Amino acid sequence: MEFYVNHPVLFFIAGVLVAVVLAQSVYFLIKALRHSKALGMDQKKLRKTMLSAAIFTIAPAVAIVISVMVLSKTLGLPLPWLRLSVVGSMSYETVAANNALSAMGQTLGAGDLNAQQFVNVLIVMTVSIMLGIWLVPAISKKLLSGMKSLANRDAKWADIFSNALFIGMIAAFLGFVFCDVSRLWTADANGMVSVVEDGVETLLTATSGLIPVCVMGVSALVMVACGLLMKLPKMKWLSEYALPISLILGMAAAIPFTGWLG
């Protein structure tokens, strides 16, 4: 068989793997829902949770589709389809593919990959990302039973501990939103900053670092507004949609903000 990056066989193999992962998600969903009945949980509320999770997922999932499109230009379609459906992310796959190819004296995007280059890229990506998939089976039971015994000893502290983990993660991402604010004082006399990304230099305005801050502000304000509206008896339904609404309106606000500040 003659190899090319969009060979139907590659689509077939990627499709089988994606189907297995989809089956795993469905399996765990059914298992959890069955157990929820045994626990006597409110099924109506759970259905709302499912709807809310589905709606919330749409925008980030479309962003993943865009990453697949970008990567498909250099790696063909089946490989990015698989890599972004099973772990993986745009930046991770780009780094892995670049490392694999540069070791062969090639660069990503220099031309179509041959079979050997494709195999090398595939192995580097797969082996490097594998850790989480096997480490979870290896240690999660111990880790979670540690949490459980903490909860048995001191339930209040265990709750605070969980919340502290969540807040720690959110704080890191809130800090990240501000990471380019320093462009305000590192800009040159013309108010421009040179940024090198993936070997390409681009000139950005000093105020471009404020775009994510403004977007976050809009999203936060929308969430506050939703929170206030939810207190009205007729608007209680909003609680399921508050996060997707703030996400979408924040993203939409990025378009004019980028026009003004970018």
Next chain:
Amino acid sequence: MKKLSYIDSVHRDGRIWNLSVMVLLMAFPVAVCVLFGVMPDWSSLAVGLIATAPMYWAVGAIETVTFVPMLGAGGSYLGFVTGNISNLKLPCALNALEQNDVSANSEEGEVVSTVAIAVSSIVTTVIIILGVILIVPLTPVLQAPALQPAFDQILPALFGGLGVAFVSKNWKVALAPILLMLILFVFVPALNAGTVGIMVPVSALFTIAVARILYKKGLL
């Protein structure tokens, strides 16, 4: 035979699923080699792996320890297979726990986060399949320059809303870590989109320390 508890059966099934996925993933390059009659370029492969794997393994190990207690058992097995944890699965689970008003440590919390992460994984996978099928007509639409800024700013748009929901309820614990992260990200040039993942465990450890002090002083 003794009947397994729900959590034990989640661990048993999760192990079987994850190890099977791992074997199947490794079978992909083997299949390509056999079908197309090629062998890897071994020396380049070794160089490529040395340049990539140690860094990602280190990050992967830290992520596992940090995220497993937040995702719960079912959520962890699924999340570490389907990926996009911090930008999608975890916010989704957090939002679901919040809506249902259940603790992450309870059995109800375990069920709620598994349901949210499973639904999110299914929707993501299906949307990517649709994207792959419809890539030709969709590419000009989704890659339109007018829409680009919206997708570039997905993380700030996500964490703005999530931040309000969580920080307002836990502001005493949140204040110090948010200030610390803000100062670090503004003034340390090395901290950016590429390194935020490494800062998550740092921030989480700091927050736990702050929470412990406040708890011991009876301020929580």
